[in-house]
Amino acid sequence: MSQTLIGMTGGIASGKSALESAFTALGIFVADADRIARAVVEPGQPALAAIVQTFGAQVLDGDGRLDRAAMRRRVFDDADARRALEAIVHPAVHATLERQCRDASGPYAVAMIPLLAEGGGRERYPWMQRIIVVTAPLELRMARLLRRDGIDAALAQRMIDAQASDAARLAIADDIVRNDGSLEDIAQAVAELDARYRLLAAA
Structure with missing residues (x-):
């Protein structure tokens, strides 16, 4: 560790x-926050479930994945929506970053x-x-x-x-x-x- x-x-x-x-x-070992940010919103991840609960199923594509374009449109001109999204995603990214780094040989x-x-x-x-x-x-x-x-x-x-x-x-x-x-x-x-x-x- x-x-x-x-x-x-x-x-x-x-x-x-x-x-x-x-x-x-x-x-x-290098942990990449951008890659982690994509991983934490994959299907089955708690962050994606929280996003759907907050914003509705319309932010998912036909395969049940986060529709990034739809999500960007949803938060682009809405500061409250953007903060709500960040409040879900950022803690998951921060925790994963630290865990990956600490677990690295x-x-x-x-x-x-x-x-x-x-x-x-x-x-x-x-x-x-x-x-x-x-x-x-x-x-x-x-x-x-x-x-x-x-x-x-x-x-x-x-x-x-x-x-x-x-x-x-x-x-x-x-x-x-x-x-x-x-x-x-x-x-x-x-x-x-x-x-x-x-x-x-x-x-």
């Missing part, structure tokens, strides 16, 4: 996946949480010993978004603006990785963090 737990966050297209791959290559585990700064920061995740923030220049993030998602610059900018500012993320950072170089640079940065976290776990 891992008792040394590390948080990782960064803005959209900052390069979180590259760091995840680098940690995984070193044998470190290895000297430490990493929880990758894209919206960590927006979702309460360090206060919401008191079980994290350190927080990594991945950063990249705005123009590089824009270029990655345009290439990755096939969208225009205006939409890419709106997606970036909808998230916490770089300053807000850096305010909760213990360790910062600047992702504006090569994958070899990322591997080197992660190797240095890995050495530091192994010492922390052994202390």
